[in-house]
Every structure is written in C-alpha cells, then in structure tokens.
Amino acid sequence: MTTRIDSRFAELAREGRAALVTFIMGGDPDLETTLALLKALPAAGADVIELGMPFTDPMADGPAIQAAGLRALATHTTLAKVLKLAAEFRKADTATPLILMGYYNPIYVYGVPRFLTDAKAAGVDGVIVVDLPPEEDSELCLPAQEAGLAFIRLATPTTDDARLPTVLAHTAGFVYYVSITGITGAATPDYSKVAAAVARLKRHTALPVAVGFGVKNAENAAAIAKVADGVVVGSALVDALRKSLDANGHATAGSVAAVTDLVREIAAGVRSAAHQPA
C-alpha cells in the first residue's frame, strides 16, 4: 500500500531535501488550540505531523512533553477527542501525513480494532507507540498493518545489527531513529554519530530514516537534514507553546504563532541543508 507518508517522502526525495516532522500534543492546552496549530503547521513548513495522544505516565518522555500531556489531560482531552481532532484536520488538508504518537494503554482500553477503524476513518496515516517493541507486535503493529496504517518503529543507539532486522520487520512509512539514549528533549546528539547510524540503518532498510530527539533550532535541524531523510522536532515546539500560555495555563493570542514561528525557522534550516543521506 502507498500511504500519504510514502508519497510525501518520495516527493521530498525528488526535491532533494529532508522532511520536517513536527510533533504537537493533542489537547495542549486545549483542543481548539491544537486544531488551529494543526491547520497552521503545513504552511509554516511542516511536511509530516505527529499528533500526541496524552498519557499520564509517559515513561520515555522528558519534562516538556510530559507536562504537555498533563496540560491536555487537565482540559479533559481523551483519545476519542484526539481522533476527532484528526478528522477535523483531514477535512481541510488531504495531503499532509498525520501520525498519532503515544503510549499503549489508552489504545488498549479504547480497544485495538475500534481504534484502528476510527483512526483510519479520521484520515490518520500511521501510529507510533513508544512502549510496543517488536516482541509485542501482535498487540497493535500487525493489526495496524492489516488495517492499512503504518506502524512506525523507533530504532535507537542500543539497537544493534543483530536486532535491527527484528525491529525493522514490520515497520512502515519511515524509521524513526532516536539519536540518543535518553528521554525526549534531552541532550543534543553527536552529528557524526547520527550520520553513521543513518548509514547503518540504510543497510538494513529501504525506508526513509527520520532522526529525532534533541533538535532545538535551525542549526540542529540543518545538521541532521544533511544526513537523514527527515528531522523530527517535538519538545522544542511544545516548549515554545508552553511559554506562550498565560499564568493560568490558557492559550493566548500569540500561542499559535509561537509554535509556527519556530517551525518556520527550523524549516529554513532543513531546507538550507544540502541533502546527502548515506
């Protein structure tokens, strides 16, 4: 199957540049703001959008994304509402790939078949579920594949050559390379190591490789865009949004611009990079 994700990466490869993958948390700080952000992101330079499904216990996320999830939950965001948000976005934008990202428990409780049906109907293209390694593929990865949704897997510096084939076996859309061992929003990666890691992944898969964790500005993004097929930015955007909120944690007139301005800056970095993935 060819999804919007495949088409978008193929299109950008023809243009000779990396994709900018942007993450925002569904419902942070409220659903209206998220919808406005979703609508504004593609024009600001986002090529792929990851929409977070908030969870109380995001074990692999740093303080920025954890706080975003708690803000979303404080305004009563649920998985059902995030799916509705996706459907709203899709009404106006039929081209930008939309990926849901989160943890397994809310999906498990919602019911896997119901989740896949509703996500597909909402125009979602793929899912990233942080706490489902290939050892638990039968839970969601294989059913997602059957439903026509890409299950995007994370590969990390600890994923050695022996394990890579297992990790990549049922991955679709792209491979999300986590450039550091650590939580989201942590240290900036060592770019020479990133290039070597992307090259290593490319020996095992024909899928595009997007690199995330630690991208904070145009310069970081350009360095990664040089060697990878995609640059993922999340914590920096979520942090920009947080800084725009008022004292009560509510969105302000400047909230959407706070995020899109940063996306524009990072997109310029991505576009400035001569694209030469290994």
Next chain:
Amino acid sequence: MKLENPNSFRTGPDERGHFGIFGGRFVAETLMPLILDLERHYEAAKKDPAFHAELNNLLTHYVGRPSPLYFAERLTEYLGGAKIYFKREELNHTGAHKINNVLGQILLARRMGKTRIIAETGAGQHGVATATACARFGLECIVYMGAVDVERQKPNVFRMNMLGAKVVPVQSGARTLKDAMNEALRDWVTNVEDTFYCIGTAAGPHPYPAMVRDFQCIIGEETRKQMLAAEGRLPDSLFACIGGGSNAIGLFHPFLDDRQIEIYGVEAAGYGLDKAHAASLAGGRPGVLHGNRTYLLMDADGQIEEGHSISAGLDYPGIGPEHSWLKETGRVTYLSATDDEALAAFQLCARQEGIIPALEPAHALARVIEIAPTKPREHLLVVNISGRGDKDIFTVAEHLGGM
C-alpha cells in the same frame, strides 16, 4: 473473565514472559536490548551453582536467614480460632523481605559488569535494601522516591543517605511510587550502558516479575520446611499483603500446587473501595503500564489513577502480573483492608505479641483477625510479617493522636 485452570500453577511465565494474558514486555526500544541481555544473564545465573552459593551465603550470614516461623500464641488465644504463625521477614537485615530480592539482583548486576544501580521506592524499604547491598559491594546507588513519600518516610531517607545512596525526590505526578518508577525508567533509558535497574517488586517487564518472585520464593520454601518441622504437616491457609505483591508471591508460590491450601492476598482499601484506595484487583481493570499488562487503577480513557493507602508501600496503582493471573484462575483469593482496619490490626499485634509490624503486613493481619476466629483450632494459618513498623511509627502516631 475466568481463565482455565492449569495443571500446575508454578510453570509460568511462558517464554515471552506472559502469565495468561498478563505480563509481557511493554517498554521503549532503547531498553529492549538491555532487558533481553538481563534475561540471558539471569537464565545463566539460575543454572550456575556458584551464583546460588554466593547468594545463599549472603542470605544466611548477612540477612540472617532463615527467618523464624513464630507461633503467635497470644494472638491465637485472643482470636480463638486458627493457630496463627508469623513468618518473621521483619527480622531480616534492613527490616523487610526486600533484601532477599535485592541481593539476588545486585549479584546479577555484578555478573553483568554494571557499576551504577538505580531503584524506585515507595515506603523506602526497597530503597534501604538497595542502598545496603550497594554499600556492601561498593556500587553507586541512586534511589528515586516520590517527594510525598520522602516526607512521610523520613527515617528511611536518613538510612539511605547514611548508606551512601543518593535519594532523588520525584516531583512529577502525585509524587509517590508510580512517579518514582517512571523517573527510574527515564534514568535507565538515559544511562543504559552502565546502569542496572533493581526493581523492588514482582512487576515490570519480563523477566522482572519472574526473577523477583524467584528471589522471594525463599519465604515460602522456608515456611514449608518450618511448618513441617513444627506441626508435621503443611499449613491450611496463607496470608500476605499486596502492593506490587513480591512478599506475597514469595510466600504463595511454593504452595500454589497444594490445592487444599487456602491462599489470601490482601490489598490496600485505603479510605474504602468506593473511595480512594490502592486495590488494583478489586477496583481496577487489565491495562498496560511500567512494562507489563496487569490490573491497574485507571479512568475510562485508560489514564492511570493514583492509589491511596496509609501505607506508602502499598499505594501503587498496579500489581505484579502473576497476581492478576492467579486472581483470574481463582487460585488465590484477593481481599482488601482499609487504612482504619490496618491501624487496628497494627495496634492489636503490637499489644498482643510485642511485635510492631509495618503498616503493609498490618493489612494482611486485618483479614487474619476477621477470618482466624471462623476456623477450627487445628487450622494452621501463616501470615507473612513482611516488614517491621519502625518506619511507620510517625505515620501511626499522627493518626492515633500523637500517642
């Protein structure tokens, strides 16, 4: 949901770490290679007589095992029914059953060449045990503890500091055990190279639930021998409190296939099962958290809810996956006791036996107080006194008006 009764209750988990639908490995990819490596090392250690010899030597001369099986004569008389025995885990070095598991895991960490140990702790008992073992072997030790628990379990924080461990107060979430576990997992994801995560209860991703259980099974194995020596036969019923459930699974497991034996696990009912509590089995549903599928306290949307118990060691919103399976197979009966019932049992035990139990086993005692009088005098009942109450005296004093 009722699962089929197996031929043996002692063969789990399967090779993928599942007890029925429970257990498994639900962790970020960064951790998976490490968890697989741990599993390989544990399997090798299990077959290595040198590993067992070193562990047994420590358990005997450092921990003080075997812990006695004590006939609680005055309590038996007072309740007027079953003959009550205490398995005295509170006499262990560091004051609870936690040290049994920690020593096993620390020996394993040494075999794996890990130099930095992290742990999470609720009441502080597991933190103290980990800090102790790290001091004993000269390993760096970092203990994550919810900021609320740091406040209410100060004696244990002092102990950990004296033992050279670094206690990190966790400010996220409700600042209790669940959040401490999240923070420990974050540390582990960041420091996979040199760090060993010493989990304190029979939960988490496979192989932890099985490994922790195996290290705690010494409680039940000793109880079997000791009861045979004392009474010439096996006990008729077993009682233990359940937070994550490591002391309980340690006592229960060696008896699971003796089907005539009644087995009772007691969860924390807090203010009551219709109010704030920490009884995952009585008030929760199956879900996925902290690396395993198990019963969890959560809302309709799958968001995890905070547990409440007067005992910081029991207010975890989950439970070890093997207990979830034992509940659904019906082999173990799971009950609960409220804060008030635990406090009453705490006082009764102190006054009748001169033993101040931790608030955790006081929950198990609360159900013993209720059930023992309904049994005949020849009924042999064992309750696991999993820890001593020194750490809880301030909490209890506060509830009972300063004493």
